[in-house]
Amino acid sequence: MLRNITCGELSINDVNKEVVLCGWVDTIRDLGALVFIDLRDKYGITQLNVEPSLFKKADLHLEYCIQAKGIVIKKEVENKNLKTGAIEVKVSEIKVFSKSAPTPFAIKDECNTSEDTRLVYRYLDLRRPVMQKNLYIRSLISRYAREFLVANGFMEIDTPTLIRSTPEGARDYLVPSRIQKGKFYALPQSPQLYKQLLMIASCDRYFQLAHCYRDEDQRADRQPEFMQIDCEMSFVEREDVLNIIEGLLKYIFKNAIGVTLPDFKRITYADAISFYGSDKPDMRYEMLIHDVTDILADSGFKAYEGKKVEAIVINGSSKLISRKKMEEDNLLAKKFRVFGVSHLKMENNALTGSIVKNIDSDKLSLLIEKLSLKDGDVVIICADSNKDKACIALGALRTHYAEVLNLTKKDDYKPLFVIDWPLFEREDDGTIVSLSNPFTRPIDEDLHYLDTDPTKIRSTSYDTVLNGVELSSGALRIHDGEVQKKVFELLGLSDEDIKERFGFLVEALKYGTPPEGGFGIGVERLAMELAKTDNVRDVVAFPKNLKAVEPMSMCPSEVPKEDTDILGLEIKHDEE
C-alpha cells in the first residue's frame, strides 16, 4: 500500500505517529510562514501542515493527487467541523502522483454548476462527499438486501439479459443479432417470465439484483436502465410474501440509515381510494376523505343530485383560501376528469361559501356534525357519478395541502401494503383488460366470479407504499391450468396470441407449476428515499440525462458503417 492510513481516521490518540497519507489537495491556505493543506480521500479530510519550502518544491495545486509523509501532531485549536479536526500532520515529504488541470467546478458539497456540466465531468462530481455518500447508501441496499434474503433461504440466480422481445408493457430495447441477421434480442424490462420459470424449475426461493431496461421517453425520476431487487418464492400465500417484503425493507432501513420502520399497515385498494383518493396513500398525515353522499346528494342542491359526494377537511386553513387558490384547486381537480370542487369555510360556527345557499340548512348542520368542523376549517367537496373519480380528485388536493401545510416530514416513515386490487378493468368499449399481467392469481374466494362478473374479482397483487411513493409491487401467480385458461379467454386472447406472446411460459405451465408469488423493489427509488433526494441521477454513478444521453462519453453515438453492415442493418435517413 502507498499509505498506512486513510484521511478519515486520525484522532488525538494518534499524536506522534508516523503516517503516510494519499489523496487529493482539497484546499490550500498559504499563510506565508506556513501552509495548510486539506488532503481529501474517500474517507475524509486530514489537515497537512507544510513548510513553505516543501510546498514550493512540490508545486501543489488543487486536486493534485499526492502522497504525504509526516508526524501526527495536536492542533492548537481543534476544528470541530472535521472528524479529524483534533490533529494535523506535520509533513516531511510530499510526492505528486499526478497533476490536475483547474477543475470546471469546485469539489464541494454545495455546487451551483448545472447538472449537465456535472455529468460531463462525472468523475469530478463524484468526488464531492455528498455524492460519495449517495453511492455508499445505494451500495448498502444491495448489501443488506442480499444479507437478509440469503438468511431467509433465497438463492441468487442470474437470468439472461439478452432475451426474447415480447409485446408486453413498455417498449423493449433491442439488440440486433449478427449471427442471425434480421433477428433481435431484447433487454429485459424485468426478469418476470424467467423467475416464474425458476419456480417451475423447483428453485423455491430466488432473488436477483436485476438490471432492467425500458425504452421510454424519459421522466425526471426514470432511467433507461435501472435495477430491481427481484424475488420469487414457491409454496406461499400472500402474507408469506408480504412478511418477506416487510422484513427486507425494515432490515435495509435499519442497517443502511439506522431507521426503525414501524409495522406495515395493510389497506385494501378500495379503502385506499375511498379514504385517501390514491392507490399509493401517504399516511404521514390524516386528512381523510369522507363520503357525505348521504347528506348532500339529497340536499336540495341540483348539482349533487344522484351523485356520489366526497369531502376533505383542511383544518384551520380558512385564511389560506383565496378566490385564486380556489380556482387553482379547481384546475388541479379537473385534471382527474371531474366537474370541479367547491370550497366551504367554517366561520362563526357556520358554513360559508358560494354553494351554501343551495343546500338545506339542516343538511349543513349534519355536515358540520359529521365532519366535526370548527371555526377556521375548510371543506372541499367533489361530486361525481363515479365515486372513485371524486375521491381521486380530492386525493390530489389532499397531497397538495399536505405540502402546503408542511405535513410531510422527511424522517417520518409510514409504510403500508395496498392489497386486494381489482384483477380486471372494463374498458369503455366493454372489453376486459388485466390490471397487472395475465398470470396474476385471483383471490380464491372470488374465483366464482370468473363465470359471472369478472370485474368483481380481486387479485392477489400487492403494492408496497412508503410516504406516497410506490417502492415495490408483486402478486401471486396462477398455478392452475384451468384458471389460466379462463383468464386468457376473458382477456380475449386466442391460442395464437398466447403462443406468440408467452409461448414458452405457457408450455412450462403444463409440467407441474407450484403456487408461487414474488415482488420487485426499485433500487433507485429506494436509494432516493434513503438518501433523501428527489433526483434519481444522484443515486446512479453514471446516469443518462432526460434525452437518454450519457453526457460524459456522449453515448449513444454513431458507429462505423461496417458495424451496421455486419448486422445486416441499414440506417434510414429522414427524407427532407
Next chain:
Amino acid sequence: MLRNITCGELSINDVNKEVVLCGWVDTIRDLGALVFIDLRDKYGITQLNVEPSLFKKADLHLEYCIQAKGIVIKKEVENKNLKTGAIEVKVSEIKVFSKSAPTPFAIKDECNTSEDTRLVYRYLDLRRPVMQKNLYIRSLISRYAREFLVANGFMEIDTPTLIRSTPEGARDYLVPSRIQKGKFYALPQSPQLYKQLLMIASCDRYFQLAHCYRDEDQRADRQPEFMQIDCEMSFVEREDVLNIIEGLLKYIFKNAIGVTLPDFKRITYADAISFYGSDKPDMRYEMLIHDVTDILADSGFKAYEGKKVEAIVINGSSKLISRKKMEEDNLLAKKFRVFGVSHLKMENNALTGSIVKNIDSDKLSLLIEKLSLKDGDVVIICADSNKDKACIALGALRTHYAEVLNLTKKDDYKPLFVIDWPLFEREDDGTIVSLSNPFTRPIDEDLHYLDTDPTKIRSTSYDTVLNGVELSSGALRIHDGEVQKKVFELLGLSDEDIKERFGFLVEALKYGTPPEGGFGIGVERLAMELAKTDNVRDVVAFPKNLKAVEPMSMCPSEVPKEDTDILGLEIKHDEE
C-alpha cells in the same frame, strides 16, 4: 406457508411429528397394498407412504406438484442412500396443486437426452438435483465474493450497461437508440473504463459483479453474456492487488466447496514459457522443459545447429511411444509453427531413436546426465531459432502427456500468478502493439526503456492461473500523464485516434489520477472449476447454445416492422 417443512429435513428425531410437505412426484412405487411416493423439492426427497384408496383418489402421476399432510414414521428398513432415509410420512391428505404432462426426459441426475432438448425444457432440466447444485455453487461465488470484498473495504458500484461503443477488443453488441435515430449504445465487454473513472472519482475500492457481453463466434466455453467479479483499488502496488485476489479466491474455495487453496506461487511470464511452455501453466505435475541448447546445438546434428534446443522427459512411458504416437506428437507440435519434434527413448542405459545416429555420443551422455534419464524414460526434443516457440510446442505436449498419464487430479489445486508480462510486442511489420490495453502501467524499473528498447519493458499485468486455466487477469494502470503520452506515441496513436477511442478517459486523466489497479475474475469459469464441469452451460441458468440462440424462448427472434421503423432501421435482405 403451504408447508411446515421441506423434503430434505426430516430425520429419525421427527417421528410422530405432523408435517405438511410440498413438492413434485419424483417416483411412484405401487405395491398394490401400499403405494410409496418419493416427493422431491429443491432441498431433497422424502418418501410418502400412501393408502391405495387415497392414491387412487388423488390420481397422481410423475412431476405432479402436490401438497401432502401426514405423520412421520420410522421406516422399517432405512434407505442409506437418502438423507431422510430413516423415515417416511404416513399420508392422510393429498392436494394436487397442478398436474404435469409426461416430461420429455426423466428428472434424474443421469440424463442421456441431448443438450438441445434439455435447453428447450430448461425448467425441467433445472429440476435435476445436479443442476440445482450447480446453480447453488454459482450463487455462492457471488455471495462469498461480496462478503470478502466488503470486509476488505470495497464498495459495490453499478456502472452503466448502455455505454459508448469503442473499437477496442472484441465486437460489441449494439443497442439502437430510438430517441437519436442512427445512433447506438453498446453493451459493455467489461467495466474497464468506468472502473478507472471511479478511481479518478476517489471511490478508492470498487467492485461489481458485472454483466459483460461479447459478440464473438461462440466457443464451447463462452457465452455471449457472462459475468465478472470486477475490482479496482487506488493507492496500491502490485502485491497489494495480488493479495486481494489470493484472499478472495481462497475465501470462495473454502466457503463454497470446503477446499483450502495453497498459497499462490508467483512466476514470471518468461519462466512460465521457459519451464512450462505456457502462459497458464498447470502446476499439478512437474515435467518441466529443459533447455539443452548447450548440449545439442553443437552436437554434430545439422538440424540443431544455431538453434535453441528444448526437451521434456516423459518418465517411464517408452512403452506408450509407437511410430503412430510420434507422428501425432509431431502434428500437435507443428500447430505451434515449429519444424517438429524428435523422440528419444532410454533403453538398456542408452538412448535410441532416429536422430541418435546424428549426435556425438559424448553429447548423448551429457544429455542422459543432465536430464537424469532412466530406462523407460522418453525425451521429446524441439529445436527452433525462437526459444519461446520451441517451448510452447513442448508445452502443448506436456499438457497432452499429463492427460494421457492421468496426472491431472480434479481435486488437486495449484494456483499461481503469472507476472512480468511484456508490455509490448513487436509485430512482423515492426510496429509495436500493446499486449493488454494502452493504460497498463509499465514496471517502474523498466521505464527507461521507453526511449530505447520498448519491447524490453515489463508490464504490471498479472494473470491468475489455476490448473492450466486462466481465472483472472488485471494490471496496474498508468497514472502519470507523461508516461501515458509516450505509450500512446509508441503505439502510433494520433491525438485524433486517442480522442476517438478513449476521449473521455483521457480527459479524466488530466484531473489527478491516483496510482491504481485491479482485476476481473470470470464467474462462469470459476463456477466450472468449483462445480467440476467442463460445460459452461452447466453453470448458467438459461444459457445460449453455440449459435447464440436460447432454445427455450427461441431468441433472437424477428420483431414487428414497426419496432425497427421506430428505431430508424431497415433490415437488409441478402440479394439472391
